[in-house]
Amino acid sequence: MNKVILLNNRPVGKPTADDFKFIEEEIPVTPQGEVLLKTLYVSVDPYLRGRMSSEKSYVPPFELNKPIQSGIIAEVIASEHADFKAGDFVSGMLSWKELQLSDGKGLHKVDAHAAPLSAYLGILGMTGLTAYLGLTEIGKPKAGETLVVSGAAGAVGSVVGQIGKILGCRVIGMAGSDEKTTLLTSKFGFDIAINYKTTTDMKTAIANAAPNGVDIYFDNVGGDISDAVLANVNQLARVPVCGAISVYNETEVSMGPRVQTTLVKNSVLMQGFVVSNYSPKFHEAIKQLTTWLQEGKLTYSETIVNGFDHIPQAFLDLFEGKNEGKMIVKI
Numbered sequence: 001m002n003k004v005i006l007l008n009n010r011p012v013g014k015p016t017a018d019d020f021k022f023i024e025e026e027i028p029v030t031p032q033g034e035v036l037l038k039t040l041y042v043s044v045d046p047y048l049r050g051r052m053s054s055e056k057s058y059v060p061p062f063e064l065n066k067p068i069q070s071g072i073i074a075e076v077i078a079s080e081h082a083d084f085k086a087g088d089f090v091s092g093m094l095s096w097k098e099l100q101l102s103d104g105k106g107l108h109k110v111d112a113h114a115a116p117l118s119a120y121l122g123i124l125g126m127t128g129l130t131a132y133l134g135l136t137e138i139g140k141p142k143a144g145e146t147l148v149v150s151g152a153a154g155a156v157g158s159v160v161g162q163i164g165k166i167l168g169c170r171v172i173g174m175a176g177s178d179e180k181t182t183l184l185t186s187k188f189g190f191d192i193a194i195n196y197k198t199t200t201d202m203k204t205a206i207a208n209a210a211p212n213g214v215d216i217y218f219d220n221v222g223g224d225i226s227d228a229v230l231a232n233v234n235q236l237a238r239v240p241v242c243g244a245i246s247v248y249n250e251t252e253v254s255m256g257p258r259v260q261t262t263l264v265k266n267s268v269l270m271q272g273f274v275v276s277n278y279s280p281k282f283h284e285a286i287k288q289l290t291t292w293l294q295e296g297k298l299t300y301s302e303t304i305v306n307g308f309d310h311i312p313q314a315f316l317d318l319f320e321g322k323n324e325g326k327m328i329v330k331i
Helices: 117-121 126-139 155-166 178-186 202-209 223-230 260-266 275-294 308-318
Strands: 002-007 020-025 035-043 069-079 089-095 099-102 146-149 170-175 192-195 214-218 233-241 269-272 302-306 326-330
Touching: 002 308, 035 089, 035 117, 035 308, 069 117, 089 099, 089 117, 117 326, 126 155, 126 214, 126 233, 126 275, 146 155, 155 170, 155 214, 170 178, 170 202, 178 192, 192 202, 202 223, 214 223, 223 233, 233 260, 302 308, 308 326
Parallel strands: 146 170, 146 214, 170 192, 214 233, 233 269, 302 326
Antiparallel strands: 002 020, 035 069, 035 099, 035 326, 069 089
16 A cells, blocks of 8 residues: 555644644556656655645645645656656655656656765755755855855755855854754854854844844844844845744744834845746756765755654654754655
8 A cells, every 4th residue: 555644734833743644545557658656755844834824825735635745756666658767766846655656747857876866855956946046146145245044054054055155255154053053164164153042142143243244144034033134234235035934833923123124224135035936047056056066065964864654743843943954754
């Protein structure tokens, strides 16, 4: 039998294990024009929380009692499709199933010899694309500028900081433990790392870390941390807004300093984005990321959880900060 994970409830506040349901179904037979895929690696990401709600967003919400989907690396184990053969490895937005059929649309072959397969869910996948395109297209970094990254030890943040260093920026990162802040400076090359959980005055801490002010703020978390960074921005600063994990599970609208005065006073560009905005540039971005990776200029961290049954818990652990870098489930 084939295991499948469905959305059981729409979460109120922080998701729980009860919001997921496991079922079993018959193993599908491969019809003409399709491939049978075996799931190897599953990406769990904070943005999935938004799709579990019914509110309108940039992608349709998940349907109740239907399989959840995310980025997946799979192996073709049977093919009746001209473009794929058994043994091919592919990436795509696929269902949380051990085995599934695909007509090939949205599947991309990946090279297991060029990089570990899991990297195509991270630094050579949506994670790397989000970091590279958000920073370069909106942040527009220049050598000598100061870049601040929140959620810096996460999958996207850790790549943003490294790209900032490659492009000549002074990079400050914020994370939620001493272990993570040490990682930022030792492994990822950040100039300064701040533990926001043990820092009582973030506004002052950022001012001390960035005495010349903040030119670019790559925002992954929103909330109080972002308020503190925005209080330190320079004239013509740029703020790519990638995510707001600190408020995803709030049941009421959180209130903070109003940003309009800061934006006007300093002529700041603050722009939200989703990586698909820049899909025409994916090929060149992946080419650049691959080059930097092969040259040793980029590195990455993964938190690998083993077992199909552990996919929901791995997702829930994101909101507890239990991941270092990209959270991936290996089946």
